[in-house]
Amino acid sequence: MQIFHRSTNTLSRASIYGAVFIIAGLGWAMMQVQRSPYVTYAGVVKPQPVPFSHQHHVTGLGIDCRYCHTSVETSSFAGIPPTQTCMTCHSQIWTNAPMLEPVRASYRTGESLQWTRVNQLPDFVYFNHSIHINKGVGCNTCHGPVDQMPLMYQYASLQMEWCLECHRAPEKNLRPRSEVFNMRYEQPTENQPVVVGGQSYTDQESLGKALVAQYKVRNVQDITSCNTCHR
């Protein structure tokens, strides 16, 4: 006697077979969520007390990165400007702009502005700005076209796989030290070669390799050792 219809066999086979795909699909979906801006905040503008425009200050006014991020060449932390830095100009211009009231209030009361951190790493990751600057990693390599951001957002995912992409092949991203703060720098091409030390380079690979040697970038094993970032 047959309790189940014959089609049950097919159904059960299909569902067992399908379960593999469903689980795999779930895994894939979770991975996508994990890499999505929802988790990484890449491209997401976070709420700030003052809608500070890097585009206006960098492109419009031509202020160098280091005017505000003073310790980027010497410290792990690039530095967030104290209110005083804002007030060097804004005590003279836009002195009544309502948008800038939090800045003036901070200066008046001595209470710090509370920004929201844009480029945020987990606490077990120890990143050092100064050494990246020193080895010829440009600001916009990681931070993206900040000079074109009216409101600041995180450009890259800042996930470990993203870090390792470069640590496994640093030559792909290095540029001459003189160009580190140049937000409009472009990698060398046939038409636009980059000249370093009298030598002209027409492609990134040869330039990168030359810079790795010149700047004594440590070998890949060294900079992919866990303790480079975790300790």
Add this chain to the structure above:
Amino acid sequence: MDEAKKTTKREDPSASSGQVVCPSKQLDLARVKAQIEQTQGPEYWRSLEELAGTPEFQEMLHREFPKGASEWVDSVSRRGFLQLMGASLAMAGMTGCTKLPLEPIVPYVKQPEDVVPGRPMFYATAATLSGYASPVLVESHLGRPTKIEGNAKHPASLGGTDIFAQASILGMYDPDRSQTITHLGDVNSWSEFVKEIKGPLAVQKGLGGAGIRILTPTISSPALADQLRALLKIYPQAGWHVYEPVNRDNVLEGAKLAFGQPVETQYRLEHAEVVVSLDADFLYAGFPGNARYIRDFAQRRNPDAAMSRFYAIESTPTSTGAKADHRLPLRAWQVETFARMLMSFDPPGTSAPFLTSITPDQMKFGVAMGKDLANHRGASVVIPGDHQSPALHAFAHAMNAALGNVGRTVVYTDPVDANPVNQTESLRDLVADMRAGKVDLLVIMGGNPVYDAPADLGFGDALKSSSISLRIHHGLYQNETSEYCHWHVNEAHCLEAWSDARAYDGTVSIVQPLIAPLYAGKSAHELVSALSGISDAAGYDIVRGYCQKQHPGPDFDAFWRKSLHDGWVEGTTFVPKSVSAKNAVVPAPASAGDKTLEINFRRDPSIYDGQFANNGWLQELPKPMTKLTWDNAVLVGPMLAEREGLKTEDMVTLELGGRKITAPVWIQAGHPDDSVTVHLGYGRTRAGRAGTGAGFNVYPLRTTSALWFATGGKLTKTGETYKLASTQGYQTMDTPDGAARPLLREASLDEYRKEPKFAQEEQPPKELTLYPGYDYAKQDYAWGMAIDMNSCVGCNNCMVACQSENNVAVVGKEQVVRGRHMHWLRVDAYYQGDRDNPKAYFQPVPCMQCENAPCELVCPVGATVHSSEGLNDMVYNRCVGTRYCSNNCPYKVRRFNFLLFQDWDTPQYKMMRNPDVSVRSRGVMEKCTYCVQRINQRRIDAEREDRKINDSQHEGELQTACQQSCPAGAIIFGNINDPNSRVSKLKAQDRNYGLLADLNTRPRTTYLAEIRNPNPELETLAERS
């Protein structure tokens, strides 16, 4: 893998009832003795249990952790446990998917010019202990002090620190510190306090201050002493009393006896070829100048140069005595007799009845030592212990004079103490005045006399019942004394306030604050200023003003800045003064042959007199010889224990002059017979979360007639037992099959000269391994460490420094008993030979950073892997807590967070932590990293300057925390690929050997074998009987 199986076995009845098997319970002392006689036990042993080979010890060897450490013994049912496990498993994969919360970033409003966010600043200041300054540099991250380092440029320390200075950072952030001014227990304010004292002070003004008494601890601060003297000018009839339980009255009286005036004795151990300690613990924190003495002593222990010889006569085993070439255990009162014998050099049995208490062996020791001293005139030194009788101090002065040491190895200067009075007498006078109703206004500045005053004075009762109408307590904590005072003024910690203090050599350090007082505390300067009528004086103005008075002139500003920068005021070091010995009338010797039980009172190696009772780092710091944590005990020698039928952890009643205390016993190898030692500072009733209730208060036995030792004690077993937390039996590296590997290697100087490479053994060939090879020689750096056991004096500094630098958690007594303590670096103590007078050795054990690391291959998630520079990296965020690595570590240096040991909530601790090191959570393995955060920082700095880290060129550029704090310079870390680095040179020495190197783990941490320099005349004297 065995361990993994064991953890799942939960049917063990002792485990589920929460009991822990510690190897110390069933120790058979007779068996110990037999074992030594038959020499079947290991040559070097860590505990008497190991020597006796008790089954419990054997079990400890077989187990990775003591029983109970790896089991969950809380009352969760098996079903509940499985449910939790199931849920945890399901959630485990999700933990990686956390979304970072939004984080504020808060810049300065006006950024100070020198501050570079992300880079620490270092400020020179000083920590004080009983008045003596310990010069330090304090690391500060954006205004938060996080770590104490030694001040390498300061002549009084040359870069070493002591454990109390190291741990003072935790003391400052202690959440149990008193946080407000109180009046009759209610919160009050400074302004109210100032108003309140105005009336009584005005009344006193009319009386010339006849009713005012000020009780201070030992003060070396010139500015504070100046203020107090000025106050006494306003109130000429007022009294300034000084008392500390660990005082130097005997030193003072000894100096008066010898020279008729108080002097400070300094030793120049770098010139000493023969060092004799008469019960002096001069190589441990608490002895003035210990950091410098350790440095100088260690320098003279180099077997390849002229090595000094050290004789220690001591009444209780100390880490100092452990370094001796010859050690003689004597009861404390006999030390004076022994010194008399040395002075007279009477042949045995001829004269002086007191000599009858000296045994022929002791006589022989004395004669040989005396000869050795006489042969090194002008290059020897006799150091008396602070607690020994004034007569002994007078003898030591006389001996040093007779040996021509004065001016060479011994130097006399003015006293560091600004008010050198006999503190016991000073307190006695105060109590008499209090009882007589002469005191109307009592100010107790610092200290805790209700708890620690000699019992016969009845200070607490006098304070409680007396007619003193205004009692003010000024201190860091609300303690036993503040309970009996009307007002309690919360004190600013020395890292929060301006002050100054003298180091042992007289050098004045300006104490500068690293942070504004966390709880608006007031410094002693500010309090004294308020008493003299100026309530709003700032500590800064007072200290600076005093300094300016000493150095007037137009360049004062520069002078002041330089003093602050360097950490000391130039020109303040005491100049040696010549003192003439007066014909000392030394009191007659104590009765000869007193066979009654002697009770010794000693400052605690970890918490001193009790003032550090609430410091978790210090409480959990294993004491050098016993490795006890969180408790004190009655230290009893094996002979006495055998006679009385005592076992470790038996409770006993100690009786002295009708006073009684009850405490547990610890059998300590090498303790003199007919004598017990108890340590002060425990049994606090009002200390805080760590200190309250820990240990046993022994102050009730201590009287003015016997501050340090007394005979006539009585010891009776109560029949009860008490669990002690000693780390001594834990983390043993020996193999369970009994074939103990020589972990510790030592030889006499002669043996070493004959066979310099005695410590080295045949290394397994490099290719004899299944591990994939890696060529470290091609790297710029290969990190390694060499630990010179000849220099190491077991002072525990490295352990506290490591704990502070690496955010290592405190776990508490119960967890220590389970073997779950977290110290990344431990100092193993080994004993050898006679249980009644063993030789002792110290071996600091950090992670060996094996090139062929056994831990790495067993990690299923790659959480511990090798770096290209040879570091055995631990990646916390990958660790899932299988503990396979720890199981497979032959050195037992890995520590597991069985529970959430880190305090994640207390805001003070958040400020204290080193921001450069991850704070580990529950379920994560951790271990020594060679301070990889420091390596990375220095490497980045060097790379930015386009150079290499080079410690032969840049002295001290890269130092691990343990290395930096080590006063002996015993720990050297550096690049072993650079043949000129200090570490390479040490590793090239003949004495260099690796621990368990036969396993072919290729440890990067290696040891320099210990060399002793025994006197050939005493060699035959039963050292290895």
